[in-house]
Amino acid sequence: MSIILDKVNYIYGSETAYELHALKDINLVIEDGQFIGIIGHTGSGKSTLIQHFNGLIKPTSGSIYYNGEDISDSDFNKKKLRSKVGLVFQYPEHQLFEVNVFEDVCFGPRNLGLSEKEAQLRAYEALKMVGFEEDLFYQSPFELSGGQKRRVAIAGVLAMKPDILILDEPTAGLDPKGRDEILEQIKTLHETTNMTVILVSHSMEDVAKYVDRLIVMNQGEVKYDDTPKEVFGHYLELEEMGLAAPQVTYIMNRLREKNIPVNVNVTTIEEAKEEILRVFKNR
Amino acid sequence: MIRDITIGQYYPKDSVIHKLDPRTKLVGTLAYIISLFLFNNFLGYIVVTLFLVGVIKASQVPFRFIIKGLKAIIMLLMITVLFNLFLTKGTPLVEFWIFTITKEGLRISLFMAIRLIYLIIGSSMMTLTTTPNQLTDGLESLLGPLKKIKVPVHEIAMMMSIALRFIPILLEETDKIMKAQIARGADFESGNLVKKAKSLVPLLVPLFISAFRRANDLAMAMEARCYSGGEGRTKMKPLLYQVNDYRAYAIFVLYFAAIIAMEIVL
Amino acid sequence: MGIIKSKNLVFEYIRRDEEGNVEAINRAVNEVNIEIKQGDFVAILGHNGSGKSTLAKHMNAILQPTEGDIWIDGKDTKDIDQLWEIRKTAGMVFQNPDNQIIGTVVEEDVGFGPENIGIPTPQIWERVEKGLKAVNMLSFRKHSPNKLSGGQKQRVAIAGIVAMQPKCIVLDEPTAMLDPNGRKEVIDTITRLNKEEGVTVILITHYMEEVIGADKVYVMDQGSVVMEGTPKEIFSRVDELKQYRLDVPQVTLLAEELKESGVSLSDGILTIDELVNEICQLY
Numbered sequence: 122m123s124i125i126l127d128k129v130n131y132i133y134g135s136e137t138a139y140e141l142h143a144l145k146d147i148n149l150v151i152e153d154g155q156f157i158g159i160i161g162h163t164g165s166g167k168s169t170l171i172q173h174f175n176g177l178i179k180p181t182s183g184s185i186y187y188n189g190e191d192i193s194d195s196d197f198n199k200k201k202l203r204s205k206v207g208l209v210f211q212y213p214e215h216q217l218f219e220v221n222v223f224e225d226v227c228f229g230p231r232n233l234g235l236s237e238k239e240a241q242l243r244a245y246e247a248l249k250m251v252g253f254e255e256d257l258f259y260q261s262p263f264e265l266s267g268g269q270k271r272r273v274a275i276a277g278v279l280a281m282k283p284d285i286l287i288l289d290e291p292t293a294g295l296d297p298k299g300r301d302e303i304l305e306q307i308k309t310l311h312e313t314t315n316m317t318v319i320l321v322s323h324s325m326e327d328v329a330k331y332v333d334r335l336i337v338m339n340q341g342e343v344k345y346d347d348t349p350k351e352v353f354g355h356y357l358e359l360e361e362m363g364l365a366a367p368q369v370t371y372i373m374n375r376l377r378e379k380n381i382p383v384n385v386n387v388t389t390i391e392e393a394k395e396e397i398l399r400v401f402k403n404r
Numbered sequence: 405m406i407r408d409i410t411i412g413q414y415y416p417k418d419s420v421i422h423k424l425d426p427r428t429k430l431v432g433t434l435a436y437i438i439s440l441f442l443f444n445n446f447l448g449y450i451v452v453t454l455f456l457v458g459v460i461k462a463s464q465v466p467f468r469f470i471i472k473g474l475k476a477i478i479m480l481l482m483i484t485v486l487f488n489l490f491l492t493k494g495t496p497l498v499e500f501w502i503f504t505i506t507k508e509g510l511r512i513s514l515f516m517a518i519r520l521i522y523l524i525i526g527s528s529m530m531t532l533t534t535t536p537n538q539l540t541d542g543l544e545s546l547l548g549p550l551k552k553i554k555v556p557v558h559e560i561a562m563m564m565s566i567a568l569r570f571i572p573i574l575l576e577e578t579d580k581i582m583k584a585q586i587a588r589g590a591d592f593e594s595g596n597l598v599k600k601a602k603s604l605v606p607l608l609v610p611l612f613i614s615a616f617r618r619a620n621d622l623a624m625a626m627e628a629r630c631y632s633g634g635e636g637r638t639k640m641k642p643l644l645y646q647v648n649d650y651r652a653y654a655i656f657v658l659y660f661a662a663i664i665a666m667e668i669v670l
Numbered sequence: 671m672g673i674i675k676s677k678n679l680v681f682e683y684i685r686r687d688e689e690g691n692v693e694a695i696n697r698a699v700n701e702v703n704i705e706i707k708q709g710d711f712v713a714i715l716g717h718n719g720s721g722k723s724t725l726a727k728h729m730n731a732i733l734q735p736t737e738g739d740i741w742i743d744g745k746d747t748k749d750i751d752q753l754w755e756i757r758k759t760a761g762m763v764f765q766n767p768d769n770q771i772i773g774t775v776v777e778e779d780v781g782f783g784p785e786n787i788g789i790p791t792p793q794i795w796e797r798v799e800k801g802l803k804a805v806n807m808l809s810f811r812k813h814s815p816n817k818l819s820g821g822q823k824q825r826v827a828i829a830g831i832v833a834m835q836p837k838c839i840v841l842d843e844p845t846a847m848l849d850p851n852g853r854k855e856v857i858d859t860i861t862r863l864n865k866e867e868g869v870t871v872i873l874i875t876h877y878m879e880e881v882i883g884a885d886k887v888y889v890m891d892q893g894s895v896v897m898e899g900t901p902k903e904i905f906s907r908v909d910e911l912k913q914y915r916l917d918v919p920q921v922t923l924l925a926e927e928l929k930e931s932g933v934s935l936s937d938g939i940l941t942i943d944e945l946v947n948e949i950c951q952l953y
Binding site: 172175177200203204207208209210212214215216217218228229232233263277278281 | 577580581583584585586587588589590591605606609610613614
């Protein structure tokens with residue numbers, strides 16, 4: 122169930138004063154079962170990019186293939202694509218509208234034309250998958266906490282049984298614990314269902330901890346596309362793009378400058394701890 | 405899709421017209437609109453045309469930009485012209501089937517069309533050269549006397565300027581909500597009228613909730629910044645008439661007099 | 671007495687049903703005693719729903735205490751006659767940058783506060799210019815706020831408060847909706863205001879990195895102040911913070927983990943420099 126982007130370009134407001142080349146010659150292959158992170162500062166084109174994945178935005182030039190089919194073909198089923206490539210936007214407030222949580226999650230499967238029974242079954246499953254408590258199923262979605270709203274929004278997309286789940290900054294505005302809970306939930310989801318997960322994030326610490334492939338967007342181009350370790354090795358270049366590496370990467374590099382023989386290729390606290398303890402032992 | 409709509413199409417330039425006091429422009433536009441209905445002869449049209457061309461030249465707004473505003477009224481224009489053309493009684497000019505075009509009909513429909521076009525061009529001259537903020541300021545000041553009969557002029561003006569600020573924000577938000585729902589399989593396009601109306605619910609509910617939330621936040625932010633209505637408030641940009649405004653008023657008076665004189669003399 | 675002082679401050683949200691009967695009472699602020707010194711940079715930390723924003727709204731007399739008292743520069747907020755004086759003394763910046771900008775042009779928005787308090791026109795212009803300079807936004811004075819980035823909008827909002835020349839600025843999660851660069855812009859701006867202009871700053875947040883430079887930190891949970899002290903003191907109590915749904919910066923966490931594994935580092939390490947230096951000395 123792969124997505125292939127071939128020389129995709131996108132220009133906003135073509136031939137006006139506000140013309141903006143948001144994506145430049147993007148070539149990408151999204152393989153099955155990967156946990157991918159996308160980083161880039163605001164305006165780097167990452168939001169535009171993810172909206173191409175499910176056909177919400179049509180490329181100005183270039184092609185996008187889903188399972189080998191060109192999604193811009195006139196006989197291509199766009200609605201099916203949107204159910205298979207699930208996109209959860211940043212603010213759950215933008216999609217919650219029903220009288221209660223359960224009804225809201227049913228909205229997606231109902232739009233797919235499923236039977237009422239099937240829709241409800243899927244909604245139930247989806248809410249369970251995101252760890253939503255059963256006694257809150259009939260609460261109004263507007264009275265939930267930020268973290269719970271986030272879960273309902275994700276469930277609303279999961280209920281369409283996508284093969285690929287794209288999350289645009291799912292932790293924005295959450296407190297540290299809420300952030301960890303959501304990310305852990307997404308990780309579990311990825312591990313149990315083997316669904317492809319694409320996580321758009323501003324937090325280098327988060328992507329370092331969770332993803333196995335990291336795409337860095339800058340000024341409409343894919344700057345790096347590699348494992349987080351490799352990408353964060355370029356921390357000086359990342360800084361030039363207005364990004365950064367996780368704090369531990371800086372610590373390791375500073376230690377190395379002071380002639381402590383640590384391996385700088387470290388991105389998480391756990392690894393940093395092991396590495397520092399190792400050099401202490403071998404001293 | 406939605407971001408293509410532009411509201412309050414101000415055309416930034418530094419012309420004489422742009423620099424006029426908004427009150428001058430409001431009064432002038434009103435006088436101009438009235439003048440359009442005061443005459444009924446060719447000479448009048450020549451005077452109005454000269455006046456309009458003069459104002460457009462002075463404003464430095466490109467003509468093609470002004471024409472854009474006319475697109476919106478094409479339908480209205482056609483209907484007016486057709487009605488006047490076929491329904492006016494008088495000396496027949498052309499006759500076919502049940503339709504008769506009279507000399508008077510031709511004349512009236514032509515005049516009506518020109519009047520409508522001039523009306524739109526004239527009033528868009530005002531919106532093109534005045535920022536929405538200046539407009540509300542001008543209105544607030546001109547309607548000031550109504551405060552005496554308890555019309556909340558300041559509040560109305562404040563509401564208008566807040567609306568102007570939030571329209572683009574809400575448009576953008578509508579776009580985002582639509583995308584979020586389309587990603588959940590929503591369909592805003594197909595189906596009959598009832599189905600279409602129903603499909604708007606997932607769009608309107610989040611939009612309204614957000615708008616209320618914003619209103620609430622904004623009220624709090626305004627209160628926190630000591631806002632308590634128009635009473636005791638000073639102005640950062642008070643409206644002050646300049647020499648050019650008096651000149652503009654003089655031109656209006658002359659123009660108005662010319663139109664009336666022409667109607668009486670001829 | 672400090673610029674802000676509260677004594678046994680209690681605030682209850684009362685939820686009523688349709689007939690006006692009390693349905694539920696939610697105590698958002700519970701017996702809070704704080705005292706903030708003029709010129710300090712004070713941070714109030716807490717997870718979402720801990721009551722920190724409710725407390726903040728008392729500092730600008732947007733909310734009145736249910737029980738207890740709060741004085742702003744010696745003025746009791748329950749004294750209606752002092753309302754405008756209190757709001758002039760303690761300016762408030764809110765979370766959502768879009769929902770607090772009133773003007774359609776940057777400079778007009780900054781002038782809004784001074785207009786409200788009846789400052790003569792020439793002085794308004796001076797204040798606007800000074801306010802915009804203080805947040806480094808003077809070159810944007812003629813711009814529309816809609817075209818600015820989140821960080822820039824928040825700086826305009828801060829300028830709007832600065833133009834009212836308050837003794838203290840209360841910022842209620844000003845960075846929650848911003849990207850990392852925007853967050854940095856805002857924090858740098860308020861730090862500068864505090865250091866250079868001597869404005870008392872009260873920052874409400876749940877981003878731990880933002881409070882490192884504070885003079886004093888309060889931690890709130892379930893409406894009560896549960897911890898108070900310098901950032902060093904607070905951050906050395908990692909387990910306690912986690913219990914309140916918060917975390918510590920990566921540096922502090924790494925230092926803590928190393929300590930547990932037997933590396934003898936000092937308590938409450940906050941910066942990369944501190945950690946690197948201590949490790950170097952031990953190595």
